[in-house]
Amino acid sequence: MITSDTDVRTGSDALRIENLSKTFSGQRALNEVSFAVPRGKITALLGMNGSGKSTLIKVLAGVYQPDPGAALTIGGTAMPLPMTPRTAHEAGLRFLHQDVGLVDSLTIADNFAFVDRFRAPGTFGPISKRRQHEHVAATLEKFAISVHPGALVGSLNPTLRTMVGLARAFQDEEESGVQAFAKNIVVLDEPTASLPVEEVDTILTSLEELKANGGTVIYVSHRTEEVKRIADQLVILRDGKLVADEPIAELGVDDIVSRVVGKRLEKTRIPRRGLREGDVVLAAQGITGRRLRGVDLKVRSGEILGVAGLVGCGRSELIRILAGAQSPSSGHMELAGKSYAPDSPATAIAAGVSCVPQERRREGAVLPMSVRENITLGRLKTFTRNGALDGRKERNGALRLIEQFSVKPADPSRLIGLLSGGNQQKVVVARAAGFGGTALLLDEPTQGVDALAKQEIANIVRGLAADGLAVILASTDFEEFVGLCDRVLILDRGRLVAEATGEDINEEHLALLCAQQGAAA
Numbered sequence: 001m002i003t004s005d006t007d008v009r010t011g012s013d014a015l016r017i018e019n020l021s022k023t024f025s026g027q028r029a030l031n032e033v034s035f036a037v038p039r040g041k042i043t044a045l046l047g048m049n050g051s052g053k054s055t056l057i058k059v060l061a062g063v064y065q066p067d068p069g070a071a072l073t074i075g076g077t078a079m080p081l082p083m084t085p086r087t088a089h090e091a092g093l094r095f096l097h098q099d100v101g102l103v104d105s106l107t108i109a110d111n112f113a114f115v116d117r118f119r120a121p122g123t124f125g126p127i128s129k130r131r132q133h134e135h136v137a138a139t140l141e142k143f144a145i146s147v148h149p150g151a152l153v154g155s156l157n158p159t160l161r162t163m164v165g166l167a168r169a170f171q172d173e174e175e176s177g178v179q180a181f182a183k184n185i186v187v188l189d190e191p192t193a194s195l196p197v198e199e200v201d202t203i204l205t206s207l208e209e210l211k212a213n214g215g216t217v218i219y220v221s222h223r224t225e226e227v228k229r230i231a232d233q234l235v236i237l238r239d240g241k242l243v244a245d246e247p248i249a250e251l252g253v254d255d256i257v258s259r260v261v262g263k264r265l266e267k268t269r270i271p272r273r274g275l276r277e278g279d280v281v282l283a284a285q286g287i288t289g290r291r292l293r294g295v296d297l298k299v300r301s302g303e304i305l306g307v308a309g310l311v312g313c314g315r316s317e318l319i320r321i322l323a324g325a326q327s328p329s330s331g332h333m334e335l336a337g338k339s340y341a342p343d344s345p346a347t348a349i350a351a352g353v354s355c356v357p358q359e360r361r362r363e364g365a366v367l368p369m370s371v372r373e374n375i376t377l378g379r380l381k382t383f384t385r386n387g388a389l390d391g392r393k394e395r396n397g398a399l400r401l402i403e404q405f406s407v408k409p410a411d412p413s414r415l416i417g418l419l420s421g422g423n424q425q426k427v428v429v430a431r432a433a434g435f436g437g438t439a440l441l442l443d444e445p446t447q448g449v450d451a452l453a454k455q456e457i458a459n460i461v462r463g464l465a466a467d468g469l470a471v472i473l474a475s476t477d478f479e480e481f482v483g484l485c486d487r488v489l490i491l492d493r494g495r496l497v498a499e500a501t502g503e504d505i506n507e508e509h510l511a512l513l514c515a516q517q518g519a520a521a
């Protein structure tokens with residue numbers, strides 16, 4: 001293990017990177033990056049989408065081989081490069097990658113298992129299922145995660161999935177929770193991107209506890225408020241180059257954002273005009289489902305309607321039902337005054353209802369396909385001429401949206417899986433929002449998206465609403481509702497329980513409304 005008492009006493013660097021470059025088929029994702037990570041501190045690694053953060057982390061994890069000429073020191077020891085997953089682990093690096101790295105179709109226990117674990121000592125027989133479950137149950141308990149080791153990862157909500165991914169990184173440690181954290185270097189790539197607000201606080205509090213115990217963390221996030229709250233040190237990449245390496249204490253949230261973006265970001269919180277008077281576009285009555293307990297709602301042409309609520313309130317189920325991805329158990333829906341009962345997202349799209357689903361990796365982006373195919377998926381009718389696909393028209397259509405949504409690199413033929421996480425998200429939003437229609441459903445549309453792109457997406461959504469589209473936005477990030485929504489509905493355990501309009505659409509009030517419902521439980 002890398003920690004020695006001397007290290008802790010002297011506050012020496014936990015990790016030092018020198019001259020790190022990484023080139024992917026001619027494209028430089030990292031360009032001569034050098035910085036140090038102080039021991040016992042939280043270092044925020046920031047940068048816009050595609051700036052090279054995940055690439056740097058994957059070099060540390062031994063997933064990518066750096067270009068020649070780099071040097072890496074961990075706990076004062078020069079590491080042979082390239083790293084391998086084993087040398088990284090032995091050096092005390094523990095990772096939670098952006099996609100969490102769990103396989104949905106396997107159980108938690110199977111996700112924990114790796115070569116030669118869980119055999120009875122001195123035997124060469126098959127892996128002991130009982131031992132495996134015991135080990136996994138004990139690790140989950142250390143992290144206070146109450147879920148059965150035999151549960152399928154695909155059945156977990158995003159929060160549990162994240163927690164399980166984190167616990168797995170520490171399954172070898174003797175110590176529990178914070179102690180295990182504290183003796184390693186913990187590298188977290190956007191751990192809160194897909195988590196609801198109240199869970200984010202849980203993660204941040206445990207990181208603060210970890211820091212108080214001398215833990216060292218590298219923390220990637222696009223959420224500047226979080227960074228300001230927990231980080232001591234700031235390292236910023238732009239286009240693969242290091243552009244800032246400084247303490248955070250004196251900086252405000254706006255200073256951090258402008259350092260990341262490279263310019264001051266003007267706040268474009270244009271006050272909405274209040275409830276719009278357009279025709280009702282989408283209406284739902286008495287919708288029930290796994291969580292929903294009879295939801296009635298109406299959204300009008302030109303209106304942006306927010307749906308907020310605590311974890312498990314049924315927000316995503318509501319969006320899935322409206323988008324045709326799930327059938328309601330009962331209830332009735334209408335689109336432009338006519339009965340609307342889509343049996344698939346494709347039927348919904350054909351009727352004019354598009355959706356950005358909550359989980360990009362599971363439901364949004366089709367990784368083995370190109371950016372162009374992902375953008376035009378389900379829209380090919382728009383690009384046919386005399387019954388045949390017009391490839392040129394399709395490519396141009398994709399290029400227009402790539403530009404409008406600032407997808408980088410602007411290459412329609414690139415596999416979407418090779419794009420950075422935030423750029424994959426922009427493609428999914430472009431597919432839903434780029435083709436008109438009558439209603440747009442957004443579930444956490446800006447997760448993993450940088451501050452500038454977030455603003456651009458908000459402006460596009462505003463423009464679409466101004467053109468008459470009806471928009472429903474489900475989010476756990478209350479900031480997203482402010483300045484964007486005309487009305488926000490609060491959903492609590494499957495029921496709509498409150499509504500905010502006008503001045504009441506502010507972060508504090510919305511948080512209060514949600515908390516009041518939770519407290520009344």
Ligand SMILES: Nc1ncnc2c1ncn2[C@@H]1O[C@H](COP(=O)(O)OP(=O)(O)OP(=O)(O)O)[C@@H](O)[C@H]1O
Pocket residue numbers: 024025027028029047048049050051052053054055056098408409418419420421422423448
């Ligand atoms: N395997 C790969 N092959 C080719 N290009 C890649 C590969 N992985 C990353 N890139 C490119 O390297 C650049 C940096 O990507 P990276 O994922 O490191 O960005 P990031 O800063 O983590 O972004 P985000 O905030 O969106 O997650 C991007 O232009 C991306 O398209």
